[in-house]
Amino acid sequence: xxxxxxxxxxxxxxxxxxxxxxxxxxxxxxxxxxxxxxxxxxxxxxxxxxxxxxxxxxxxxxxxxxxxxxxxxxxxxxxxxxxxxxxxxxxxxxxxxxxxxxxxxxxxxxxxxxxxxxxxxxxxxxxxxxxxxxxxxxxxxxxxxxxxxxxxxxxxxxxxxxxxxxxxxxxxxxxxxxxxxxxxxxxxxxxxxxxxxxxxxxxxxxxxxxxxxxxxxxxxxxxxxxxxxxxxxxxxxxxxxxxxxxxxxxxxxxxxxxxxxxxxxxxxxxxxxxxxxxxxxxxxxxxxxxxxxxxxxxxxxxxxxxxxxxxxxxxxxxxxxxxxxxxxxxxxxxxxxxxxxxxxxxxxxxxxxxxxxxxxxxxxxxxxxxxxxxxxxxxxxxxxxxxxxxxxxxxxxxxxxxxxxxxxxxxxxxxxxxxxxxxxxxxxxxxxxxxxxxxxxxxxxxxxxxxxxxxxxxxxxxxxxxxxxxxxxxxxxxxxxxxxxxxxxxxxxxxxxxxxxxxxxxxxxxxxxxxxxxxxxxxxxxxxxxxxxxxxxxxxxxxxxxxxxxxxxxxxxxxxxxxxxxxxxxxxxxxxxxxxxxxxxxxxxxxxxxxxxxxxxxxxxxxxxxxxxxxxxxxxxxxxxxxxxxxxxxxxxxxxxxxxxxxxxxxxxxxxxxxxxxxxxxxxxxxxxxxxxxxxxxxxxxxxxxxxxxxxxxxxxxxxxxxxxxxxxxxxxxxxxxxxxxxxxxxxxxxxxxxxxxxxxxxxxxxxxxxxxxxxxxxx
DNA sequence: TCCGATCTATTTTTT
DNA sequence: ATAGATCGGA
Numbered sequence: 001x002x003x004x005x006x007x008x009x010x011x012x013x014x015x016x017x018x019x020x021x022x023x024x025x026x027x028x029x030x031x032x033x034x035x036x037x038x039x040x041x042x043x044x045x046x047x048x049x050x051x052x053x054x055x056x057x058x059x060x061x062x063x064x065x066x067x068x069x070x071x072x073x074x075x076x077x078x079x080x081x082x083x084x085x086x087x088x089x090x091x092x093x094x095x096x097x098x099x100x101x102x103x104x105x106x107x108x109x110x111x112x113x114x115x116x117x118x119x120x121x122x123x124x125x126x127x128x129x130x131x132x133x134x135x136x137x138x139x140x141x142x143x144x145x146x147x148x149x150x151x152x153x154x155x156x157x158x159x160x161x162x163x164x165x166x167x168x169x170x171x172x173x174x175x176x177x178x179x180x181x182x183x184x185x186x187x188x189x190x191x192x193x194x195x196x197x198x199x200x201x202x203x204x205x206x207x208x209x210x211x212x213x214x215x216x217x218x219x220x221x222x223x224x225x226x227x228x229x230x231x232x233x234x235x236x237x238x239x240x241x242x243x244x245x246x247x248x249x250x251x252x253x254x255x256x257x258x259x260x261x262x263x264x265x266x267x268x269x270x271x272x273x274x275x276x277x278x279x280x281x282x283x284x285x286x287x288x289x290x291x292x293x294x295x296x297x298x299x300x301x302x303x304x305x306x307x308x309x310x311x312x313x314x315x316x317x318x319x320x321x322x323x324x325x326x327x328x329x330x331x332x333x334x335x336x337x338x339x340x341x342x343x344x345x346x347x348x349x350x351x352x353x354x355x356x357x358x359x360x361x362x363x364x365x366x367x368x369x370x371x372x373x374x375x376x377x378x379x380x381x382x383x384x385x386x387x388x389x390x391x392x393x394x395x396x397x398x399x400x401x402x403x404x405x406x407x408x409x410x411x412x413x414x415x416x417x418x419x420x421x422x423x424x425x426x427x428x429x430x431x432x433x434x435x436x437x438x439x440x441x442x443x444x445x446x447x448x449x450x451x452x453x454x455x456x457x458x459x460x461x462x463x464x465x466x467x468x469x470x471x472x473x474x475x476x477x478x479x480x481x482x483x484x485x486x487x488x489x490x491x492x493x494x495x496x497x498x499x500x501x502x503x504x505x506x507x508x509x510x511x512x513x514x515x516x517x518x519x520x521x522x523x524x525x526x527x528x529x530x531x532x533x534x535x536x537x538x539x540x541x542x543x544x545x546x547x548x549x550x551x552x553x554x555x556x557x558x559x560x561x562x563x564x565x566x567x568x569x570x571x572x573x574x575x576x577x578x579x580x581x582x583x584x585x586x587x588x589x590x591x592x593x594x595x596x597x598x599x600x601x602x603x604x605x606x607x608x609x610x611x612x613x614x615x616x617x618x619x620x621x622x623x624x625x626x627x628x629x630x631x632x633x634x635x636x637x638x639x640x641x642x643x644x645x646x647x648x649x650x651x652x653x654x655x656x657x658x659x660x661x662x663x664x665x666x667x668x669x670x671x672x673x674x675x676x677x678x679x680x681x682x683x684x685x686x687x688x689x690x691x692x693x694x695x696x697x698x699x700x701x702x703x704x705x706x707x708x709x710x711x712x713x714x715x716x717x718x719x720x721x722x723x724x725x726x727x728x729x730x731x732x733x734x735x736x737x738x739x740x741x742x743x744x745x746x747x748x749x750x751x752x753x754x755x756x757x758x759x760x761x762x763x764x
Numbered sequence: 765t766c767c768g769a770t771c772t773a774t775t776t777t778t779t
Numbered sequence: 780a781t782a783g784a785t786c787g788g789a
Contacts, residue, residue, distance in 0.1 A: 060779085089779050114778080194779055261777060364775050367780095384778090425765045558779070577777050599776055615777080638774065639780050 004042055004074055008035075015282035016040045019047065019221075022242075022276035023249040024269070028313040029256060029298065029621035030289030030583065037225055037251050038067050041083060042074035044221055051082040055219040055241075059226040060558065061087055063581060084219070088234050089194060090556045092201040096192070097552065099211050103200055108406050108548055110191040111555035115390060116411040117141055117193045124181045130174055143167075144179050148195035149231045149263040151202055154179040188442050189410045198233040205240050216244040226580075227252030231263035239275060246276065254309050255302050258577060258615050260607070269309070287313050289583050291320020294627055297657045298620045304652050305610045322659040325650065326630035334632040335368035338588050339376045341628060342571060345586060346378075353379055356571045357584040359619050361597040365590065366573050373571060383574035387558060393501065393512040394519055398554070400491050404475040405548045408442035417468055420500045424468070428461045444469075471495075484547040485527040488520060526550045576619045587623035589616075592631040593644035616649045713762065719743060720761040
């Protein structure tokens, strides 16, 4: 065992060596936070702590996996595999699968995702005959979710006069009742939602002291990453879990707390001091990631927040390049400028695509950048966005898997029985639900006995329901005799999903089939993967990998957990939230406009605005060498053109760190110009820049363009479009404001244009 | 029961 | 703009 501590700076070393008792590490962006945590675990093991006695909670499963691998290579032994590492949700799900039977759940309970929860709430609102406009599903779910993450049960909710008054005031006095019904239906389905994983773990520890003791005893050392993003439930459970040994180490940065909207509580950091008065506090303030310019600019930004623990982040790195600010006329032009800039830097600096990232506030912004990158032939990849596992075709197929593992899972039942169509319609399903409610049984139980029950369902439909039940039962029989992949393949083939999708040969239809293939490949990978060490440390189930095991992993997987393929070289596009913990040489933070970033919903309270600013801080501190900011003066939002003001956040950075705003020439070698010369800040406020030669050309091209009156537009005409160049009109449909033309443009292919917006010049 | 046409809300972020 | 929901007719 070599002395690993020599790789650390003084502060990191102290934080790692202080292994007993409560420890809080306040770690600035890029200060080697994960490094400290990893070394701490390695150091614990090297000084004789059994890895089985260590629990490390991370923000994503990917972070856990990476940390585990680093620990293993640091200590030079695969013993490191035995550390329990994962997200709060996945670790607690494991605990509940082992001990949740005490609370009345089977070990195969289903985890409902947000989509399932919303469907369930929606059906309850309908059952209660409530106005769906007043009781918006996402609002109701949000209320329930915050209650649960503050450890409020449905009864607590109903009996709390303050909550009741608030709900009644807004005319939504029934939320408590919906909450109750929602929980009851989850129970009936042997299912938990995300918040239940925390809520029920707390319940288990509260009501079963011997179980709490078991885990307190097991986890002699508890480490928590990203502590600033824990919510009340997580905080409370942690405190219980660590109560016996008090060997708890939390690592966090209040300046990077960006999940308050989902219940994260920065006060947990302050509470730590009160709960453990004899704690040791360490500060990591040296940044190893970014240039001086970036570190200082980031400090400028965060200084505007009142609510923070003061600290001084500094770096020994070079000054680095100035921050570039790009101003675009439209959202489309913004994307073009960014793509051109990436292309330029890539060429002049000989950089890989993966050295670049584009960060935006909302997923909806990705579209323009995709188009612009495609035009520049720059490979890109969207990270996150619509998650793979929330695609319809994937959920449809997973519904069958879920149902086979837990037949009481009602959301899965409803999905599976509904698709592919098998002649069981809405009316029959409703009747099934009525019987289920009356007898307090799951839909599955009702379906199995439908032949013996009095129902108004007609004979042929009853036969179809029975066929469905027989099919599911036949899959169930294979659960333990077949491995995950064989069973998944069998089910996929038997339910004709592929056959159904093959009817649709559009690009979307083909991609759906590819997605299903990808899912089956993932299951195949899983089936052939090395078995994880089992939970209690004895590998009694060294045999087959079962579908149920795959499914219990899948429900907590997010796109952020996907392994990156090492050979891949892409420019990455992602939301700032998704970028937490990552770093890139070249970072583009786009859409810096008022009402977008900061988001319009965050302008009401200081707290919300400060969270938004922390989000900007996180974005800026992702960059190592060079940061580029951009905004557009106009943007399409919900279908129409909106004028935009530059974000207040831009002005919070000392202008000395910013290169003057410029519109890079539309075409031409912008990257050949030096961008690092200091700018006159006064001049930078003035709008037009000294036009470069190519910029003049572009302007002229714009000015010579005159849109024609298109009321007489006809098939066969040749037209010009500012962006797409010349093209031939293939067809004209609709009339008035809805009049559209299909035009084939050379080099851009066929486009549908709404004539109201598209400015076309008729050439002949 | 199924299918197409029309209407609608969506855009904050996610375990 | 667009996907999903809803409604009405076959």
